[in-house]
Amino acid sequence: MTKLIRYLFFLLAVQPAFAQTPTPDQFLGFPLGSRFAYHHLIVDYFKSVQAQNADRMKLVEYGKTNEGRPLMLAFVSSPENIAKLESIRTNHLKSVGLLPGKADASVPPIVWLSYNVHGNESVSSNTSMKVIYELLNKQNALTQDFLKNMVILVDPCINPDGYERYTQWYNRVQNVVPDVTPFGLEHDEPWPGGRFNHYLFDLNRDWAWQTQIETQQRIALYNQWMPHFHADFHEMGPSRSYYFPPAARPYNKDVTAWQRQFNDLIGDYCRKYFDKNNWAYFTRNDYDLFYPSYGDTWPTANGAIGVTYEQGGGGRAGLALERGNEHDTLTLNNRIAHHYATTLATLEAVLSQKDKVVSEFIKFHQDATNAPVGNFKTYVVKAGSNARAFSSWLDKQGFLYGTAGKSQSTKGTELTTETEQPFKIEQNDLLISAYQPKSNLLRILFDPKPALEDSVTYDVTSWGLAYIFGLKAYGLKEKLTPASANPAAVDNPVPATSPYAYLASWSSAGDVAFLAELLKNGLLVKTSNAAFEMGTVSYPAGTLIITKKGNESLPFDKLVTSLANKHFVKLTPVATGFVNSGPDFGNDNVIALRAPKVVAVAGDGVSATAFGAVWHYFEQQIKYPVTIVNAAKLASLPWNEVDVLILPDGRYGDIISEKQLEAIQGWVRNGGKLIAMERATDAFVSKSGFGLSKKFSDKKKDDDTFKKYGDQQREDASDSSPGSMFEISMDATHPLAFGCANDYITIVRDAYERDYLKDGWNVGYLKEDNYKAGFVGKKMSGKLKNTLIIGAQEIGRGQVVYLMDDPVFRAMLQKGKVLFGNAVFR
Known part of the structure; x- marks a missing residue:
């Protein structure tokens, strides 16, 4: 009873203090920076702050992660602005043409602050609590000035699952007194690390492609607000200091003069804080503004001022880390102070140019709508297998488009060959006019060969939409107005009389998902390994054939048509198994596809992102079950229960012993299928029974030996391909190439120098002239000629598929998804 009375007195004593906004220390029960706050505590803190400041803060849950954690955004401003928040939003969008009508009032600058896109760059979310407290601290004259003059959006954690x-890991293993020893356990984050989201995707590279649920939900809200400024807070290696703008070269050529100027201005304001405190920093190195899928470049292409901040630290830093290079101990408190300082610098810079920030944003979008830059005033995308996936992506980006509505002959530049040619626009082709507010983003993403002003760059250097989506697309110099209608829905009615079979195309990721669901539902599905003709219609090899025979026990017509409608697949019912030319449906060349038991390997030694791409492919793209096994347990697999084994990119030298190699080969001989991807293929090079061998390059020349130390970065670049487009030459007759053989273009990021298979099928390879776009170093260039990219080897009753290129890389390549479906199911 005495303890209860004391507790009640305590509550009464602290109640007046907590009627005010609680500090992070008061709410958490420990000093901010003394430990990492769990995500739910950060969310609860934001809710607590909002409850005390309802007139100056609005907290919105804009989505959930794959693991069910909330995605939150706080809107902070003056009471007057919060009261008319929706009016500010609509007037803002009207002023730039993204909503109809004219704005009836001016709007203040809208600044979006994004923290913790990479989960183990965990200083950001902890900093966000200090930021939100100080923004609402009435005793802080500077931040109160911010609230009067702008609307500030604070996302405390873009990647809650990774964070x-x-x-969770760090708080379990840390010492009571943080161990500053670099080789201590608390500085040795285990696989797969916290950097990535649930599916181990890098969310900072997903802005343009929106493959992940977090990105999709965030950009849906972003497009409703279109901020004038977006700041993205990161961490880098712990031995480094702090990076803030000006950004490094290369800049995308479409970054405007005003955006470049403001990039410099941000640096001026950041330096003021860092010089005052004698903090180390650097600018104009490493972090460029080229690839348009980052948290700085995608907003920049949308007219905002987009910037990145990078604090030395990351997952290895923990709470405290001794740094010999700096003769200091880097602490979480240091890191919070630095990110807080650049947050203030950001807001001060915007405040200093608040009117111009708004007027330049309006001008950016008005110019885009009325006088778009660039040679092409209209983009035409031919109706076809990937057009529906493309139109769905256009919707997510917020682009305006429609169908042609009528047929006409014209002339345009085919975007994958960059050749001007006559062609015919059909009524169902997509038209995308450059005369729209988001014209600049449209032009940048369609660009088949973006100009690169500097070879030292950070990521992918080519991304043309025609390549990515496998489209036949044209750029026109004339302005065409699309019809208002979007692509028609696919409707396969249940026929009155059950057909002999249904035929379905095989050329898109949707077709793969359709097959996966047919197999999951127990349907017998066949495919033709050769082209055939029925009536006047030709069907390519790989066409799916779903016969009534073998499916009598199921509600055949209803099930097949409903699944086809779900996946937007157009069915062709046929009344016979007889064809004009090619194999009849009972021919040995028409084979049954079965539902395989698929196993994918994860764990130490395996690339987390490569595994994540495979995992996401099965669970989210085609929704087919995949069993995940730890690489360390590979030796104990019950091989008789496995049909397909996938080895994502990784270093398998310590994973696959000679004994395990024999076990794998024996399993393949008995009918198993092995899919080895990228560096996983190293485990089979020159191994007995496997036909893979290395293609050796010429010996180094003398001038390579006597290279200059100061040229190291550029020397490294000369032997790299950070991400460039190549057209792979394909054997269109092999089942691995079905549905994707024509113009198969991929993103090449490395050279594996594989010789052609002498005992197997060279399905995809690079010849002398397969380069399309993007940066390739002069040393790398020779390695990407006359080399195997996709191979298949039959061993006994089974098969090994070698993929020196990752077809499901970042879930970007639509034709790659088809190729991977071939590897798994055919």
Whole structure:
């Protein structure tokens, strides 16, 4: 009873203090920076702050992660602005043409602050609590000035699943007194690390492609607000200091003069804080503004001022880390102070140019709508297998488009060959006019060969939409107005009389998902390994054939048509198994596809992102079950229960022993299928029974030996391909190439120098002239000629598929998804 009375007195004593906005220390029960706050505590803190400041803060849950954690955004401003928040939003969008009508009032600058896109760059979310407290601290004259003059959006954690993966691990292993020893356990984050989201995707590279649920939900809200400024807070290696703008070269050529100027201005304001405190920093190195899928470049292409901040630290830093190079100990408190300082610098810079920030944003979009830059005033995308996936992506980006509505002959530049040619626009082709507010983003993403002003760059250097989506697309110099209608829905009615079979195309990721669901539902599905003709219609090899025979026990017509409608697949019912030319449906060349038991390997030694791409492919793209096994347990697999084994990119030298190699080969001989991807293929090079061998390059020349130390970065670049487009020459007759053989273009990021298979099928390879676009170093260039990219080897009753290129890389390549479906199911 005495303890209860004391507790009640305590509550009464602290109640007046907590009627005010609680500090992070008061709410958490420990000093901010003394430990990592769990994600739910950060969310609860934001809710608590909002409850005390309802007139100056609005907290919105804009989505959930794959693991069910909330995605939150706080809107902070003056009471007057919060009261008319929706009016500010609509007037803002009207002023730039993204909503109809004219704005009836001016709007203040809208600044979006994004923290913790990489989960183990965990200082950001902890900093966000200090930021939100100080923004609402009435005693802070500077921040109150911010609230009067702008609307500030604070996202405390873009990647809650990754953040929590890191935080849970670190808080379990940390010493009571943080161990500053670099080789201590608390500085040795285990696989797969907290950097990535649930599916181990890098969310900072997903802005343009929106493959992940977090990105999709965030950009849906972003497009409703279109901020004038977006700041993205990161961490880098712990031995480094702090990076803030000006950004490094290369800049995308479409970054405007005003955006470049403001990039410099941000640096001026950041330096003021860092010089005052004698903090180390650097600018104009490493972090460029080229690839348009980052948290700085995608907003920049949308007219905002987009910037990146990078604090030395990351997952290895923990709470405290001794740094010999700096003769100091880097602490979480240091890192919070630095990110807080650049947050203030950001807001001060915007405040200093608040009117011009708004007027330049309006001008950016008005110019885009009325006088778009660039040679092409209209983009035409031919109706076809990937057009529906493309139109769905256009919707997510917020682009305006429609169908042609009528047929006409014209002339345009085919975007994958960059050749001007006559062609015919059909009524169902997509037309995308450059005369729209988001014209600049449209032009940048359609660009088949973006100009690169500097070879030292950070990521992918080519991304043309025609390449990515496998489209036949044209750029026109004339302005065409699309019809208002979007692509028609696919409707396969249940026929009155059951057909002999249904035929379905095989050329898109949707077709793969359709097959996967047919197999999951127990349907017998066949495919033709050769082209055939029925009536006047030709059907390519790989066409799916779903016969009534073998499916009598199921509600055949209803099930097949409903699944086809779900996946937007157009069915062709046929009344016979007899064809004009090619194999009849009972021919040995028409084979049954079965539902395989698929196993994918994860764990130490395996690339987390490569595994994540495979995992996401099965669970989210085609929704087909995949069993995940730890690489360390590979030796104990019950081989008789496995049909397909996938080895994602990784270093398998310590994973696959000679004994395990024999076991794998024996399993393949008995009918198993092995899919080895990228560096996983190293485990089979020159191994007995496997036909893979290395193609050796010429010996180094003398001038390579006597290279200059100061040229090291550029020397490294000369032997790299950070991400460039190549057209792979394909054997269109092999089942691995079905549905994707024509113009198969991929993103090449490395050279594996594989010789052609002498005992197997060279399905995809690079010849002398397969380069399309993007940066390839002069040393790398020779390695990407006359080399195997996709191979298949039959061993006994089974098969090994070698993929020196990752077809499901970042879930970007539509034709790659078809090729991977071939590897798994055919």
